[in-house]
Structures are given as structure tokens and as C-alpha cells.
Amino acid sequence: MGRQPCCDKERVKRGSWTVEEDQKLVDFILNNGIHCWRLVPKLAGLMRCGKSCRLRWINYLRPDLKRGALSETEQQQIIKLHSNLGNRWSKIASHFPGRTDNEIKNIWNTTIKKKLKLQCSDQLTAKNMEADRKKHISKVEDKGWEFETSTESSKSSSFQELEQNWTQEMKLMQANLSISSSASTSMEGNVNASSWEGESNVHGESDELFWADTIDYSSSWDAYNFIDDFLHYENYP
DNA sequence: AAAAGTAGCAACCGCCAGGTG
DNA sequence: GCACCTGGCGGTTGCTACTTT
Known part of the structure; x- marks a missing residue:
């Protein structure tokens, strides 16, 4: 028996997030917190996959995110960390509060x-x-x-x-x-x-x-x- | 001014590990 | 021990803005 898809791909919206969708997600998470990502889109009234909501929150909507380009010093630090850790982006990102692994x-x-x-x-x-x-x-x-x-x-x-x-x-x-x-x-x-x-x-x-x-x-x-x-x-x- | 090329980045995909019944 | 589910991760894609020709 094959693995079940995380969501019904026919019925979920894909591509860039709209301002309205962002607002719905932020409102929901700030009011209810995160318990199960799979349920978040359903409860927040979004036609999105739970994974997509998680990614959007972590990479873009989280209030503690730091914006703007990385400084030269930060870039040097990334190079050093990468030489020790390889492509373990989440580990590297953990050294930079407010920065995401994707970033x-x-x-x-x-x-x-x-x-x-x-x-x-x-x-x-x-x-x-x-x-x-x-x-x-x-x-x-x-x-x-x-x-x-x-x-x-x-x-x-x-x-x-x-x-x-x-x-x-x-x-x-x-x-x-x-x-x-x-x-x-x-x-x-x-x-x-x-x-x-x-x-x-x-x-x-x-x-x-x-x-x-x-x-x-x-x-x-x-x-x-x-x-x-x-x-x-x-x-x- | 328009077409082609390039860079940057958000978002998606599929795999894996860990948790649970 | 197993089957299944979820969250997390890294690789990749595709869109958009910018630059060059």
C-alpha cells in the first residue's frame, strides 16, 4: 500500500500567497497557536495544503523573522558553518535567530x-x-x-x-x-x-x-x- | 524600446525520521 | 515489530524583477 498524499492536490490552491490568505493564517495562528498543521488550513478557512501553510508561516509570516540582506560578517559566518556542517541548512540557520533555513x-x-x-x-x-x-x-x-x-x-x-x-x-x-x-x-x-x-x-x-x-x-x-x-x-x- | 539573459527568492516536491497505536 | 501519519529537511523549480544587448 502506497503512502497517502498529505492533502488532496486537486482541491488545494497552489502558487503565491495572497494578502488575504496571509492574514487568515496569521490571525488563526496568533489566536489558536499551532497544534496540527494538517488541520490548520481547514480551521483557518484556507484552500491550502498543511505543509504549504507551515512553510509560509516559518519562512515569511513568523513575527520574529529578521528582514533584509545578510551582512558581510554573517555571510562569512555561514561559510565557516557550512565548512563544518555541509548542507545542513536548518543547523546553520539555528545560529542566526530570525533567519530561516530556506533563506x-x-x-x-x-x-x-x-x-x-x-x-x-x-x-x-x-x-x-x-x-x-x-x-x-x-x-x-x-x-x-x-x-x-x-x-x-x-x-x-x-x-x-x-x-x-x-x-x-x-x-x-x-x-x-x-x-x-x-x-x-x-x-x-x-x-x-x-x-x-x-x-x-x-x-x-x-x-x-x-x-x-x-x-x-x-x-x-x-x-x-x-x-x-x-x-x-x-x-x- | 524591446528582446534575451540573469539573479534572487518564494514555493513545491519527495524523502526521511520519529512518534503513535 | 509493523504500518501509518506528521513534521522537518534539502533539492529543485518557476516566477518576477532587474540588467544587458
């Missing part, structure tokens, strides 16, 4: 996850750029151009230009990394929690960037996918 989850999936991805890919890009630069220099040396030992005047102008571009790009990259160092520290926490091997250096040193050192990326796309997987399947103990 935390939404913020993670939209704002925070995107931010971390961006920072991570910046670091990997810097790493790849540096590797490319070294490869290029070694090619030049192979051809006997003696790049490292030659005097400025003996370098070809195009090579000097290339060198300047690299230096400039690396400086920019390092500047970006130092701005994002606090969030990167939390990512370092993730690496430790998921028992990655190797030294992590996420504070801006372009030659020792993060755990990318231990992984061979054949393309930026592979790297991107790795980050995506990493953020999606955190294997915390």
Missing part, C-alpha cells in the same frame, strides 16, 4: 557559492598564468635567447612587452587575491576538513596557490568543473 540556502546558492567560485577560479587562473609564463620562458631559453641573463637592451622589444604584460597581470591578480583573502581562508578550512593533501597557501602568493598545486588541470574548463563539484559535493566527515 540561508538561497543565499548560499545564489550569492555565496558564486562568490567562492569566482575567487577560486581567479586563483586557478593566476596559477595557470604563472605556469604558462614559466613554460614560455623556458621555451625561449631553449631557443638560446638567454632571456634570464640578457641585458634589457638586448631583449627584443616584443619580448619586453610580453614581460611587462605578465608582470602587470600578475600584480592585478595578486591585488584581487589579497582583497578576497578572508573568504579564501574559509576555503582552506574546507580543504582540511575534506582531508586534501598538500600545503595550502591562499593568501596571495602567486607561486604557491591553494590546493591546485596537487591537481593537474588540462584546461580551465576542467578546473571550473572541479570547483563546481567541490562546492557541490563537500565530503565532510
